[in-house]
Amino acid sequence: MADLTGQLAFVTGGGHGLGRAMAIGLARQGAEVLVASRRPGPLLEVVQEIEAAGGRAAAFPADLTDLEAVREISRQITERYGALDILVLSAGGGRFLSIEETSPEEAAAIMASRYLSAFYVIRLLIGPMLKRNRGRIVIIGSSFAWLHSFNVAYKAAAHALFGLAQSLETDLYDTNLQVLYVEPPPIRPLTTFFVHNPGTAQRLPAFYWRFTWTADQLVARVLAAMASGRSYVSHPLVRLLRPLYPLMAGPLLWFSRRQFPSPADGGPISGWRQSAAETASDGAPAEAEPALSSLGEPSGR
């Protein structure tokens, strides 16, 4: 894996889950790491963990869907640190909901937390990277762009991120800036993603739980891809299913529908719809989040 000593990384969503794992992984390779997400507490914990291990880090608490907040962070980073070497976009999330469960406000919040935050951050921080003509942009998407589930807004945001990555790659073709698009499968042990997006673990078709990575495996794959200059990291299952989809859309949908939990496991689907509609969310973080341990692991998979 590459030695990142002397490199400066900025990680969105760095307070939790994959962003946190990426921040710590980059710091272990020698990078100085700046982390951003809304709640200051988890960000400071990450900074302390990196510093306790001898690394360098700083926290930038902000709502990255707020353009003015991103402008301010960009100004501070550029003035204090100069150009970034590595930019990791991992902020955001979204519940897995069907169309009638998804309020227009929640759809906008999901798209903003995933796609717009990534766009704003790249747009406002890429200038110095382009000027220096060096750097790496890592976009954390989702394998659920390609796998069936009830997630009309989350899936659309994942496709938006894929489009952003592919378009950026075209855009940056003649530069020394590289784009790495990452499509994680479900992460196990469960990350805080499943706390922040309640009900989601119950909505993954059973067989997807056989194709999980740990957060550490994800980080190792991303670091290896960065070292070898690859532009795409995904689970082999997704790489297999993606080309099959246009040829076998009907059979794949039929197979996926059979994989959803039975009524005994928390179905039927109409029951989920009711419970999700009752807990509509506007995307704002809860003041106090439930402990990850309160979720338990998905059963029977």
Ligand SMILES: NC(=O)c1ccc[n+]([C@@H]2O[C@H](COP(=O)([O-])OP(=O)(O)OC[C@H]3O[C@@H](n4cnc5c(N)ncnc54)[C@H](OP(=O)(O)O)[C@@H]3O)[C@@H](O)[C@H]2O)c1
């Ligand atoms: N975990 C998985 O199994 C998995 C699998 C495939 C894909 N993914 C994708 O990878 C992404 C990261 O997953 P994760 O497991 O790290 O999720 P997570 O544990 O929920 O972390 C998401 C991070 O984004 C931050 N965030 C959310 N909205 C934000 C906003 N508006 N501005 C700034 N920061 C914001 C959150 O902190 P605050 O709430 O404090 O802002 C948190 O630090 C997810 O969006 C998901 O689509 C995850």
